[in-house]
Amino acid sequence: MSIRIGIIGYGNLGRGVECAIRQSSDMELKAVFTRRNPESVKILTESAAVRHIDDIKNWQGEIDVMILCGGSATDLPVQTPKYASMFNVVDSFDTHARIPEHFANVDAAAQASGKVGIISVGWDPGMFSLNRLYAGAVLPSGNDYTFWGKGVSQGHSDAIRRIPGVKNAKQYTVPVEEALASVRAGENPSLTTRQKHTRECFVVLEEGANAGEIENTIKTMPNYFADYDTTVHFITEDELIKNHSGIPHGGFVMRSGKTGWEGEHNAFIEYSLKLDSNPEFTSSVIVCYARAAYRLSKEGEKGCKTVFDIAPKYLSLMTDDEMRAKLL
């Protein structure tokens, strides 16, 4: 019998989850839940239902794992604990500073309901976090480096679009090649924000907007751009659509450490991702952890978990024997 999956929220991430389920032979998408009028939401999976979010309580017993595809700012802090009281849940909560609080809330709900909730799944937090943990444990004497990009930052693109006179915009975060090279050379550099990443912006202006003023507004924007070397390109809407419609991303997690009695030898670990579609990859990770949530729940586990708490075998479609024979 297939693992029956529900999706809450059908944006880029929800659609990505739908695609990842299609690649998972042990899973079936049962229903998508939305705050919109369900009639207005067209999904790709013919066999799945689209329902209003208010209908969700009637689906207990019909869905093994509910995947929450809302945003971290306001949706997930409310939704994940709420639905963990009814279902096994997985989310991609990515406000790093608020993870401990979110964990506690989801854990309380899931302990009470006897369900499993897995939070902060994706690639950062997610696969990058795992690599930070493994590398740091293996090389206790060393330094961690995480670089993001080249890729589209949704938050920074939005910040530019909010500037009066900007019609549309896309912002790329780009790791600085010299910084990557220095880390890989084992130089253990101390890098400032500016030395690690640059920001490249493609901006479409409203008619009559002042390009120089807008460029200055972008480059001096606190938190978002002021601490970076930022390049601004003004382009037409056609160019933006033609050349900047994708949502690629990626990045690097590195650890530069020492081995030997006096730390006389270098050891370097690097993990990297290069993704044409950031939300589809995030969704692919989430769907793996939905499999884990299902299996852990079957084993009688409950409460909130993160990628750190889950043995790798729970992610794989292979049997334990197959894994040992083919992957070990």
Place this chain on the structure above:
Amino acid sequence: MSIRIGIIGYGNLGRGVECAIRQSSDMELKAVFTRRNPESVKILTESAAVRHIDDIKNWQGEIDVMILCGGSATDLPVQTPKYASMFNVVDSFDTHARIPEHFANVDAAAQASGKVGIISVGWDPGMFSLNRLYAGAVLPSGNDYTFWGKGVSQGHSDAIRRIPGVKNAKQYTVPVEEALASVRAGENPSLTTRQKHTRECFVVLEEGANAGEIENTIKTMPNYFADYDTTVHFITEDELIKNHSGIPHGGFVMRSGKTGWEGEHNAFIEYSLKLDSNPEFTSSVIVCYARAAYRLSKEGEKGCKTVFDIAPKYLSLMTDDEMRAKLL
């Protein structure tokens, strides 16, 4: 109280374990066990004992985890099950084809004794295996690639040294740059053995040996060299000692996959290692899993396990709260 560690076998790997324990604030090396005369074995840790292997049964209750540092060909198939009947054990068994059999033997012993045995720990098998599992689970539609090097292959160096007329030799396995580039470009190439790696040999001849003949013997040696493009350099013993005394290694695990409804987007995952000392890094991984063996045993677990069965958190010195706050 520290985790009390024992080491069986004091070669490069045993010495590496000793170094890694020194970097682990929660561990203490209690004793090294050897088949040699213990008086003849000088170790680095002043507080630890050196004992003959026959004395090991008297150390039950004194040692929490025994780390086996023998070879996979003849030592570990006998030793790991044998000592799993007395201790929690970790080994680095790396004969891939015989892992299922080794697992079964260690599991039988450890189930009977109520101990935990973790086998095939290191980087391949080990960290590379983990990356093959994670990447394959996240991107079910895709291809795996593992490359080794640039690094010293002990087995291939030994094979050259056994040729009459060869005084000493070192062999490097080198990944082919074009192959790496093709995989990274998402071309999903089918690669032959020859297309993936080259072999570079540094050979010191005995006086009067025939260089041409020996070069030919190396290049046509079945299994070891015949399927590869092999380069042979004849050098002096001084040059070998000066330039080729290290045991560096490393490699790459890559997965090139597809995301999206019709697999229309590429996703690429790469994990790589660059190690000045292969045995010291292997040992660093082993010591992490000794921590896991200790903790799992404390929780009442028993039987044989691999890296696939162990949640990442068991490797880290951080508390669960710290991990979530700092690494997630």
